[in-house]
Amino acid sequence: MKPVGVEISSKRSLLAVMILLPLIIAGSAWYVMSEPISVGVTQRSFMTPPDQLNASLHRTLEGLGDFFYRVSDVQKDIFTKGLRVLLLGVFIGVTLVSSLILIRPLSDGTMAFEIGLVRDKKRVLLYRTAPIIVYSAYVSIILALFAYSVFPLKAGLPFDFDKGLWLFVVLFLSGMWGVTLTALVGFYTCEPAYPVIVSFLVSLTSFTGAGDLFFPYYRLLNALWVDVKLLNTWSIAGLGLLFVSAFIALHKFERGEYY
């Protein structure tokens, strides 16, 4: 059987996607985070005779706490937005890559040829899935490094090594959710476009209440960083969906007939 790397290497568009994907995700996270904080610039002044200067300096503290509080609110928002862009970017990007590597050969008949050659469906599937898993591990490790260096500057929160490690794990898991969702949707429809559309819909739901079920990774990250109690029943069910969908996809692939 032809190594899968040879097939990937012969597709220029797929290579371009693989090269540029981490750059695009990091760039859009940066773009989202770099909008200026629009808490108004205020300037005030008062006059004082020299002998009362020290007594009057306490007036410069007026409204300071309120100002700090508003900016810290905006900063928290920026941090949340950046993390969300990273998680959803890995999810959508890995969906795109895996639908090109996994589902497109299924629809154009390459996979049927390989199954006929190897006569072992599980091996063919594993052989095509393993490069995607390695690639999504690569993407999540460099994005975690990016967050480790840039997020403290923009969001001001301390970002130690443990947090970076957990961020890597959760980014990788959201990539895996992309792979299993692609497999599930793609094996039923046999069209590479549908998994991408479904992943967009799932990312849209992550902004609503249903996001706890369909994309629980932001909540999982919070739970790992702060407190495990932040995981509610819906999000644990959402994590379970990862394994359930992988199982159903495998079952469907083994039962499927490919000519």
Added chain:
Amino acid sequence: MRLFKTLLVSSLLFAAFTFLLFQSMAQEKVNIVFYQTGYDPETYTVQYVDTTLPLAGEYSVQGDNVTVLTVEGRHGGHFRTSLRAVRLVGVFNTSDDVEVELHPKVGMPWGVLLGVVLSGGVFGYAFRVLGFE
């Protein structure tokens, strides 16, 4: 192009992007002008400005007679803050406008850049070792 080279090129591009990002961040300085309306030798003018910073971290202050209030406390010519909000307080006795500049000190994250290129090499090599090409 082979997969090994693909990941290596991707990680080099990513490292170059991060490098340029940090270079551009180091040049973002904050400029504040205290406008003076009148001069009277008998009185001091106390002025304060609330301003937001482009980055958290270390700054050096270029300008005289200015105190910086941050969440961490009161600072003179040099401060470090985690909240991107500062109040600059100045006590002046001149008729000229006073200009104050805050210069950020952003260190280049060499370790992270090295890590990005290394992980590109390692994962690219994993493709070769696992027999994908």
